[in-house]
Amino acid sequence: MPGRYTLAKSVLSERKALHPSELERRDLPADAARAVRSLAAEISVTLDANAATAATLTDPALLHHIDTRYRELPATVHEAMRPPAGDTGVTIIGSIPLRDDELGRTPIDWQQAAAWAGHPERRCASYELDIVMLLLARCAGEPFGWQGQQAGRLVNNILPTPGKEHEQSGASSTTLLAPHTEDAFHPQRANLLMLGCLRNPDLVGTTVSSVRRVELDAAQRDQLSRPLLPILPDVSYGTDFPDAETPPIPTLSEVDGQHIFRFDPAYTPLDDADLDYRTAYARLTSELERVCIAAALEPGEVLLVDNDVVVHGRVPFSPRYDGTDRWLKRVNIRLPQRLRPAAEATETGYGQCVVAPFRTTLGIHT
Template sequence: MSTCPAPVRPLDASTAEELTIAAAKLLADHGSATSPELLAALPEASARLAETLGHALRPVDTADGLFVLRGLHLDDSEIGPTPAHWSTVGDSGALWDVVLLLVSALMGTPIAWDGQQDGRFVHNIVPSPGHENEQTGASSDVLLTPHTEDAFHPGRAHLLLLACMRNHDDIATTAASIRLTRLADEDVEELGRSVVPILPDDAYELARQFAGPPAPVPTLFDSGEGLTLRFDPAYTPREEADEAWRAAYGRLEDELARVSVAVSLRPGDVLVVDNDLVVHGRVPFQARYDGTDRWLKRASVRVEDRPTRPSAERGEHGYGQAALTAWAA
């Protein structure tokens, strides 16, 4: 794994202040970051910021498939202790929920999931007792396997945003771009076949509610601009696939590991990941549960008319759009 830093897009002090002030005003006007009225006010508020933030929030434009937005200033003493579980967050760090929503709205359409974290548009990623060994954001003791966010669903985000609230121990987020791998044509062809499905991960309360079995999906496909992927080995039943497909999948895992980078976020950083190009994960760490553990906030964004996925995904059996809620800008 390389320790090369991700591309950084700096915000100057005045732009960072303008963004933070706009978020604070929205929060003061509407009282809660989860208020429907605040969500309704996002289009107008984000439009006022478009000119100053437009260049920094331009689409991901390198083969790395990601960048770090840097320049926002977060006071560790003001955000309160790291919660022990997302459900106990309450209003902690609410200002940064709104900052992340504004950034999301400037890049596309924020989305939420009915069955995850009570349908909130901003999720809190914290280590939680009893979840140390799961393949979810609440784990700590195990490597969070590199994966496409919400890979099981055709309505998954095009962009994943991770805002760092606290990271005293420099715990790295891992990322690997399919555009940096070297795969044989035969492997690309093999993994373009729809052989096995991707199952919902354990973070979804709605996983049992889908109608019928999931359809097999391709792992790789050519968008016309280069390869994209849909990848979640922890929730892919590889034992159901033939030997040739499993071998190609293993070589893809090896290549993604070879090009993987470790990004240690600072408080105030926002990592933007192209969810069609890049798989992300997290290194293992020892959680203390003393209020000082790593704490990220996560938002998911869809980008209209983005030609990076096969049209066949819209008809996948069993995974309807009822599970997804979009705030329409």
């Protein structure tokens, strides 16, 4: 796995523009933003959630509340949560009311965050903010999680973790998190990725690059449309994936005239490709760098990313490990109306299964 394969180099500068003008922004009216917090608080106190169900957010009563009551939110919230409209494929939604003193200490890893969410004395802010994330995600589509990632949580906690500073995962810090499609290895990966900021004292930038903005010639596009190389799951899913279960997939695909983009150089065996393919892939990588935008989220802001056309990453930063570190929450969202290439229906996804209580159809093009 990593170490066995070559990690594509990147020279992304550590830009920390707070919100570049290229990014679409949708500001919620103050009363609509308060309504999201108020509904989440009401659901939180209504439920008698125990530690186990609060940790995974799979309590049937909670799921019922989310699935029925998100419709009570103001129309402006539903409108804000539609897919990004611009060619950047990214939208910033601001801002959910949030005070730093509600959060307590930033946990040191996702396990501690999950334990605190289910703790009767600690869970208040984190658990309620998980519900906020699920309500917003349900306005956008169908939120889901992964059985093999963060113990099946529907809302993941993204924070720097001791010992994982140099990983290519959300737990890293001091290394550049290379631009990638979220869960590029899997046919049931998210259509939209939602990142909610709880704390970001050093204005650490999240990087985004859209395939809609890159310049490739016809020959390069043809090369990248070949199903030549696999993409493996990242380290958060483990490392033991037999070669027999690594089917090649195209980097670029198209469905009904719409681009589908799967890119994760850190988990792609590029050394196994021929020169023409590697040259086209290098061109795509440099183009994604050229069009890269870095945005530093503030507490209460939400970043909505179109995972079919945008890769995201993170600039390096020095973790504090003192309870004040950057803390994001992440939700995968499926859009049931959006189709994927028919060939993806044959992929096994390395045995990784979704936790999808809101899911309807699979959304495969036929």
